[in-house]
Amino acid sequence: MAELFPELSDSAGKVESSLMAAEPLQTALGQRPQQGAWFIKRDDALAVAGSIKARGGFHEVLALAETLALEDGLLTPAGDRRVLASARARQLFATHTVAVGSTGNLGLSIGVLAAALGFQTVVHMSADAKQWKKDRLRARGVHVVEHTGDYAKAVAAGREQAQGSPRCHFVDDERSQALFLGYAAGAHHLALQLRMAGRQVDAAHPLFVYIPCGVGGAPGGLTFGLKTIFGRDVHCFFAEPVASPCMLVQLASGSHEPVSVYDIGLDNRTEADGLAVGQASLLVSQLMASQLSGVFTVPDDRLFLDLLNAKQTMGIELEPSAAAGIGGPTWFTASPEGRSYLGTHDIDIAAATHVIWATGGSLVPPREHRRFQERARGLISKE
Ligand SMILES: Cc1ncc(COP(=O)(O)O)c(C=O)c1O
Numbered sequence: 001m002a003e004l005f006p007e008l009s010d011s012a013g014k015v016e017s018s019l020m021a022a023e024p025l026q027t028a029l030g031q032r033p034q035q036g037a038w039f040i041k042r043d044d045a046l047a048v049a050g051s052i053k054a055r056g057g058f059h060e061v062l063a064l065a066e067t068l069a070l071e072d073g074l075l076t077p078a079g080d081r082r083v084l085a086s087a088r089a090r091q092l093f094a095t096h097t098v099a100v101g102s103t104g105n106l107g108l109s110i111g112v113l114a115a116a117l118g119f120q121t122v123v124h125m126s127a128d129a130k131q132w133k134k135d136r137l138r139a140r141g142v143h144v145v146e147h148t149g150d151y152a153k154a155v156a157a158g159r160e161q162a163q164g165s166p167r168c169h170f171v172d173d174e175r176s177q178a179l180f181l182g183y184a185a186g187a188h189h190l191a192l193q194l195r196m197a198g199r200q201v202d203a204a205h206p207l208f209v210y211i212p213c214g215v216g217g218a219p220g221g222l223t224f225g226l227k228t229i230f231g232r233d234v235h236c237f238f239a240e241p242v243a244s245p246c247m248l249v250q251l252a253s254g255s256h257e258p259v260s261v262y263d264i265g266l267d268n269r270t271e272a273d274g275l276a277v278g279q280a281s282l283l284v285s286q287l288m289a290s291q292l293s294g295v296f297t298v299p300d301d302r303l304f305l306d307l308l309n310a311k312q313t314m315g316i317e318l319e320p321s322a323a324a325g326i327g328g329p330t331w332f333t334a335s336p337e338g339r340s341y342l343g344t345h346d347i348d349i350a351a352a353t354h355v356i357w358a359t360g361g362s363l364v365p366p367r368e369h370r371r372f373q374e375r376a377r378g379l380i381s382k383e
Pocket of ligand 1: 051052053103104105106212213214215216217218219273274275319321322359360
């Protein structure tokens with residue numbers, strides 16, 4: 001990775017994000033230290049792809065490159081993986097296509113890495129995908145196919161195209177285990193960071209994690225990883241837009257059959273493009289039924305207000321999807337449901353660590369950030 005992307009030379013090729021204490025944000029939102037300690041996990045600043053989707057996307061593309069190189073004899077099982085960035089590997093990968101369907105950020109992750117390795121790359125984008133994300137991919141030689149329908153249609157189109165072609169690998173955001181495991185690996189790093197920050201996690205010192213959810217792969221993988229490490233001592237919550245609560249709908253239905261937000265009369269229209277998903281991944285929802293502590297929904301206006309809060313108190317610029325988790329800790333102590341959860345689990349919130357997962361933003365063009373922040377200011381002046 002360091003050979004492909006000069007910006008990774010300092011981290012020796014590792015793509016990881018920092019864990020930042022978030023006291024100024026906590027105070028600005030009216031929460032006291034007695035309500036636990038706040039942190040922000042900065043996946044908004046993950047190098048190269050600028051979003052949480054890099055965790056799964058990079059893992060799947062690298063695993064594919066490794067498999068093809070092993071099959072070709074270019075790489076031996078114990079061999080140096082740097083051969084994957086060689087000219088011979090590029091020649092091999094140029095005869096293969098990587099395809100993906102995305103609302104934007106998965107496409108960016110897959111597109112950037114697959115193109116850098118030399119694969120032919122096709123990204124099927126939904127109508128929600130932002131223009132700058134499409135432009136950025138095209139500038140890197142990625143073939144972007146635009147669909148008028150929603151995210152599920154973009155995924156279905158990509159899956160169908162790949163089926164007829166043996167040299168085409170489709171990265172399936174709804175069903176891929178490789179993606180899921182890539183996200184899950186992030187849990188290990190968070191555990192290490194919490195230890196380094198002196199935050200103990202056990203029954204008396206619970207960990208609360210709030211993660212924005214689209215199709216469910218990224219937050220589901222992280223939850224799976226965190227539950228593997230911390231068991232009952234971690235409480236994971238997903239944050240979804242009011243118009244697109246696909247994981248909430250699927251889990252609340254109690255069914256293994258797909259149930260979408262359209263089935264309950266919602267329109268899946270939200271400014272949180274990364275979370276504009278009508279149907280959750282069934283692979284993930286089935287795992288989450290026993291692991292997830294809950295889901296809360298966030299109105300779009302709140303996303304803008306919270307991204308402005310993050311900017312003003314922490315200097316962090318988030319995209320709307322990435323701000324969805326910010327309301328988590330407050331919702332917890334301010335709502336009857338949140339307080340009832342604490343009572344049922346006999347939790348002393350003062351000893352808790354709250355981790356708000358910020359999931360995207362560093363690649364967003366400055367003019368878009370200005371637009372987001374202006375929208376929030378407009379909401380405040382109306383109040
Ligand atoms: C910024 C951002 N946050 C969160 C998510 C949610 O990830 P998932 O769709 O895997 O649930 C996405 C998905 O694209 C995203 O772009």
